[in-house]
Structures are given as C-alpha cells and as structure tokens.
C-alpha cells in the first residue's frame with residue numbers, strides 16, 4: 001500500500017459553488033478563475049465541472065492552450081495579458097481575450113499581424129497600484145484602442161484590494177467611474193469578495209476564484225459559513241504511529257511541545273512536503289477518527305503529531321482529515337498566519353489526487 005496521504009476533489013462542490021457565485025451576481029456573466037493550476041486543484045481535473053461557466057480566466061498561456069485542446073470553445077481571459085509581443089501569435093491562434101495594462105502592449109497590439117481582432121480588457125489602476133492605467137489616462141488609451149483594427153470588443157477591467165471590507169471598494173469604484181465617464185463600456189471588476197458582498201460592483205462580468213473552491217476571500221470561514229459554499233478539496237491521511245507521553249516528554253523538532261501529564265498522541269503521515277503549513281502552531285485544528293482535536297509541536301516534513309486525548313479509540317490506521325468539510329482550510333491557514341489560497345496552491349505534487 002502507498003503512503004496514506006491523499007487529496008480528494010469533490011466536483012459536485014465545484015458545480016455547487018459556481019451556482020452560488022451565479023446566484024450572488026444573477027445579472028452578470030461569470031469568468032471562473034482557474035489560474036495557478038486552478039488554485040492547486042489541477043486545471044485538467046476541474047475545468048469540466050466548471051463547464052457551465054461563461055468563460056475561464058487564467059494567466060498562463062500553456063493552461064489556456066490546454067483548455068482549448070480539451071475542447072473549451074468559450075471565452076478565455078488572460079488576466080495579465082501577453083508578456084511579450086511575440087505571445088500575440090498564440091493569443092491570435094487560440095482566440096484569447098487579453099487584459100491590457102501597459103503602453104508597450106498597446107503598441108505591440110497595433111503592430112501585430114492577426115487573423116482576426118482580439119477582445120481587450122483595458123485595465124484601470126483603481127488604487128491597488130499593481131497593473132493598469134491611471135483613471136486619467138483611460139480615455140485617451142480607449143480612443144487609441146478604438147482606432148486599432150486588431151482590437152475587437154473593449155471592456156473596462158479593474159481589481160479590488162480590499163473588497164472583503166464593507167467600505168473597501170468605495171474609493172476604487174469612484175476612480176473607476178471617473179475613468180469610465182462618457183465611455184459606453186462593459187465592465188468587469190469583481191473578484192470573489194466583491195461577487196459575494198458588493199452587488200454594486202457586479203456589472204457585466206464577475207471574476208470569482210477562491211469561492212469556487214469553497215474557501216473564504218476574507219480568510220475567515222465564518223464569513224462564508226452560511227453562503228452554501230462547500231469545500232472542494234479534502235486532504236486526508238492516517239495515523240501511522242502512537243506515543244504515550246509522561247509529564248515533561250517532548251514532541252518533535254525543537255522540542256517545542258512538552259506534555260504536562262500523561263498524554264496519548266498520534267503521528268500522522270502528512271507534513272510540509274505535502275503542502276501542510278510548517279508554521280501551523282500547536283493547537284491547529286485537525287479531525288481524527290471522527291473527532292476534532294489539534295496538532296502538537298512542530299510540523300515535520302513528513303509527519304504531524306496530534307493529541308489523541310479527545311479520541312481514545314483512535315489507533316494506527318485511524319482516518320485523519322487535515323482540511324476539508326470538517327476542518328476548514330481557512331481555519332488551518334489562519335492558525336498558520338496565511339490564507340486558504342496559499343494552502344490550496346501549495347498542495348505538493350507528491351500528494352495523489354482523487355476526484356469524486
């Protein structure tokens with residue numbers, strides 16, 4: 001038998017979550033964001049469960065080509081656009097909608113020899129200061145683009161830095177309105193947080209990512225606990241060792257944990273080389289043999305120690321859920337000082353993945 005750690009992907013949860021996103025933004029079309037190999041789930045495994053989407057958004061041309069080769073004929077949005085003028089040949093061949101955020105891209109697009117115009121998402125910098133044109137420049141770029149024969153449909157695009165905050169999109173939305181004034185343009189502004197919590201920002205196309213995979217854009221599961229969203233990924237393993245500690249006994253590297261009395265602990269076959277966060281402290285929630293308990297001591301490369309006090313019947317071979325329906329990935333992430341996004345994306349290649 002192989003090592004017991006596995007990640008199970010529940011494709012019905014993915015379908016469900018796309019429905020929830022649609023219900024949240026009933027008048028918008030949906031770009032399902034599948035960048036970073038579908039947030040670590042594997043684009044090839046999950047894309048067909050999202051087949052009811054209106055389009056896929058990602059940023060790796062290889063992933064876009066994979067979707068085309070698998071037969072996806074609908075729109076594909078390249079969130080960071082083309083990285084070099086030479087990429088436009090592939091964008092043309094595979095009919096990719098491209099974001100446009102820099103002057104050099106406008107020139108490259110004007111000079112490219114394409115078989116047909118490409119649809120363009122003109123990116124406004126609405127205050128996050130990563131990619132995009134300042135609102136003041138949008139009008140002139142827009143007119144410039146309108147005059148380029150290679151430009152098909154034009155959409156205004158922006159991205160929010162603080163959409164999980166109740167007031168987090170007030171200022172950026174005002175900047176986007178300023179940029180869009182007088183332009184008769186379609187808009188795509190909303191990530192998961194804005195899709196869930198800011199209907200005033202939905203417009204023509206929303207771009208949910210993290211909620212499709214059933215984690216919270218705020219990093220707090222409680223924020224989506226009543227939304228109907230369901231976790232897609234479950235990371236499971238088994239107890240492969242048992243230790244009976246006496247008062248003062250240490251556990252794991254750095255002897256970071258010492259038992260205060262007699263204590264039975266289990267050793268789980270999963271560690272940071274599987275994608276479990278090394279920074280998770282003693283007390284991080286874990287589900288063992290049907291019971292909630294917690295980790296103990298440092299996370300090793302291949303093993304995690306867990307407290308078996310609440311589950312005296314657990315033994316070698318008992319099932320362990322590291323995250324999934326019982327233990328929310330957001331709760332593990334927040335214990336470790338990160339977000340569910342990072343844990344999903346960091347699922348290690350050595351973990352076998354099963355889809356159900």
Ligand SMILES: *Cc1c(COP(=O)(O)O)cnc(C)c1O
Pocket residue numbers: 033035079159190191192193207208209210211217
């Ligand atoms: C990643 C990304 C999204 C999706 O963000 P979530 O928070 O996962 O919903 C949307 N738009 C852009 C431009 C992105 O890069």
